[in-house]
Amino acid sequence: MGAASRRLAVLELVSIVAVLLISSPAAAAELSVDFHAASCPQLESIVRSSVQAALQQEIALAAGLLRIFFHDCFPQGCDASVYLRGGSNSEQGMGPNLTLQPRALQLVEDIRAKVHAACGPTVSCADISALATRDAVVVSGGPSYAVPLGQKDSLAPASLDLVGDLPGPGTSRVQDLIDLFASRGLRDAADLVALSGGHTVGRTRCAFFDDRARRQDDTFSKKLALNCTKDPNRLQNLDVITPDAFDNAYYIALIHNQGVFTSDMALIKDRITAPIVRQFATDKAAFFTQFAKSMVKLSNVPRTDRNVGEIRRSCFRTNSQSLVDFATSDEEGFAASA
Template sequence: MGSFTFFLFFVCILFVTSYAQLTENFYEQTCPRLPNIVRREVKKAIETDIRAGAKLIRFHFHDCFVQGCDGSVLLEDPPGFESELNGLGNLGIQGLEIVDAIKAAVERECPGVVSCADILAQASKDSVDVQGGPSWRVLYGRRDSRTANKTGADELPSPFEDLPPLQKKFRDVGLNSTDLVALSGAHTFGRSRCLFFSGRFSNFSGSGQPDPTLDPTYRQELERACTGPETRVNFDPTTPDTFDKNYYTNLLANKGLLQSDQVLFSTQGAETVEIVRRMASRQETFFRQFRLSMIKMGNIKPLTGNQGEIRRNCRRVNDLGGETGHDVM
């Protein structure tokens, strides 16, 4: 084999390996009923807590944006590191008990086989399609990290940010502006605490005035609803518990709840403006792109092969023997 031919062969092997590390059939032999188990538990959680789906997809998002999709967001103070749960971007994050219940159900049938990172990916898909959104084939094969990165969690995309820093944070993990707009569409369901958007009501950015991109009537409704900073308000005032394209029609009407939502449409000359218009025009356009962007996000720097571990308890790293989770606080 000539040197140039060998080089091409080597490049092809690298290319195939990088895209084949996560596969649809990873658990086909070891845990074939995984999708059914997770979906059952997600539906059960949503029946008792309508916010469960939004909580689960937030965990997957915050996991993948900090050192890749490795379950690190779920760790409670692993050795030598401070938990990502203590990071600024995760303050108030909820739903660990839902992840625990899903993991326990999976462990009963397939002990020591399925990673917490893969459970987050599957649960996010189920959270979306159970509440009316698109479905997609989840790729598996992620392993769980034995470390966390609080600094990374401090730097997660913020609800107070303008468009350029948001775009940079997405670019830094290999996601573009279309991915930013599509993935932000997850705010079509769920709730936000008033402390994350009440700064838009008056003296916005030191102007002495409300945020001009917030519809005045909607602002008054929000002010009445916000009886305190911890009060939770629907992201979508129209269909708050359904996964649909109304997130984008709300942006067109200056009814994006967070500053980081509305800037996608209200930043003059930004490429995101037309993307928002496209998503708002047809629900299937949003659904199709959301599927693609979720799969792309789920492939951010996964641990595979012999890297990391398969945690028995999503909140704790395994003992060195790899058999049981232990409390590391």
């Protein structure tokens, strides 16, 4: 068989596999917290132990996982599309995702390899990302919550238009944010305020809060401007009180005008969201309860593909991409030995 014939045969196999995966009765299955109870009973323990070990080495991974999860779920539902690499339409090459944390992305892929080694390819990268994010919140001191499972991995990235819907740190009108969140089923203003509380962990660079620093309209913004003048590449804590702990100090900082992003400060200045900020600042339990509810709602953002997809053998490429890559390398091997 010639090289061209071999490649055609593999590409035909790719098409057959894709059809089988898409037409599987399980492809559009309902989500449930015990979706993998029979197929991978050790799933949650594998994810939990992996996240605990990783965060003991680098606590910043918690913020990385949270941001990746939000950036994956908000555009078109939780489908691990943000993990896909390669090609001109990769979400990782789009503006809002250029600074996603590579080590957090790799952690989810490493956990996938462990899960598949133990259970076979039964759990999606989307489900592993959701569990890893929940466990990172818990390890950092935050609340636990039941994660709806059964998501399939997408067959393609989200469009630039959908990724462009991700809320930016420079947004100053809270109503715009409320409307944007409502378009994803997050219709309660408390969802916006609670999910913004993910900023209780994490750091950012000066470019992302340059608008706030340049205004210098309060003592804290003047300090931000001075620090960035000294070192434009410095990392700024988003929670200036307890930057590595998942707690309600982010809201306490907002009350004292110490929010880093313009979108953070907008929450304490708006008549709808300011009372919620004040409640969370004085009642950590109320924040934790709402954050858990809002994360579950985020996990259930409607999928534009109606949860039709696959279980990827690598989080960074679709299974058809992997087979084509294999076919190409196999053909090159035959050519080299000819």
